[in-house]
Amino acid sequence: METELNDKQLQIMDKALEVFAEKGFDSASVRDIAQRAEVNVAMISYYFGSKEKLLEAIFRNHTGNMRKKIESIIHSKTHDPLEKVDLLIDTYVTVIIENHSFHQLMMREQVLMKEGPLYTLIKDMKTQNRNLIEVAVKAGQKAGLFQKHIDVNMLAVTLIGTVNHFFSNYKFICQERHTKPGKDSDFDAESTEKLRSHIKVMFKAFLTYGISNKK
Incomplete structure (x- = not known):
């Protein structure tokens, strides 16, 4: 069963995609994504656990x-x-x-x-x-x-x-x-x-x- 994503998760995923597309997955950092999404690194960790899991969610x-x-x-x-x-x-x-x-x-x-x-x-x-x-x-x-x-x-x-x-x-x-x-x-x-x-x-x-x- 698929878990419904909330607005904040979708916002992070959308901005992370922008960063990944610009820099490549390996070169992009969680801090880069946090800055683009205007959230703190802890929130990304809370919702997704890691950069790899964030890409999987996207x-x-x-x-x-x-x-x-x-x-x-x-x-x-x-x-x-x-x-x-x-x-x-x-x-x-x-x-x-x-x-x-x-x-x-x-x-x-x-x-x-x-x-x-x-x-x-x-x-x-x-x-x-x-x-x-x-x-x-x-x-x-x-x-x-x-x-x-x-x-x-x-x-x-x-x-x-x-x-x-x-x-x-x-x-x-x-x-x-x-x-x-x-x-x-x-x-x-x-x-x-x-x-x-x-x-x-x-x-x-x-x-x-x-x-x-x-x-």
């Missing part, structure tokens, strides 16, 4: 919200399998845009991460998301809309890898498109819409290949 909060959104789409009875694919793609891109600092931090930390509590949380999250995508794929197969042999792992890699590459290279992409990049949290709407559309076309082509072409 991770649980962000990924928990994402999982709830994905579950809501997967288990919806008002959308067919292809509509669910569109909604999953829209949701993933939107969550990245709205929580860009968090995803930048997690991408960077995963490269340096050794096995431990956070590593296990990330592995479990990826497994859960992969399983949810598999549920959506199987529903499409059962309805006769998707091809029978689909590598769900590669499907997830295609989605996550494409979106991560887009946002990691956003300024370069804007230069190529002759558009002016905004702040990291204010992405060009036209570029992100092209990203969504591209992934949707790619997914539908892959999921229905050999079915949509049948006479």
Whole structure:
């Protein structure tokens, strides 16, 4: 059962994320976070125990919200399998845009991460998301809309890898498109819409290949 976070905890977590994103987890200190959040170090210790536990709390909060959104789409009875694919793609891109600092931090930390509590949380999250995508794929197969042999792992890699590459290279992409990049949290709407559309076309082509072409 998830424990509800109070306003002070959410404030600390929000400011800690800013500090972690700016300095990196290892370089950020609890004192840095306390100053940014305008609280004392003892309060951070009281609520979270350590810097590592604070990062885990941030991770649980962000990924928990994402999982709830994905579950809501997967288990919806008002959308067919292809509509669910569109909604999953829209949701993933939107969550990245709205929580860009968090995803930048997690991408960077995963490269340096050794096995431990956070590593296990990330592995479990990826497994859960992969399983949810598999549920959506199987529903499409059962309805006769998707091809029978689909590598769900590669499907997830295609989605996550494409979106991560887009946002990691956003300024370069804007230069190529002759558009002016905004702040990291204010992405060009036209570029992100092209990203969504591209992934949707790619997914539908892959999921229905050999079915949509049948006479």
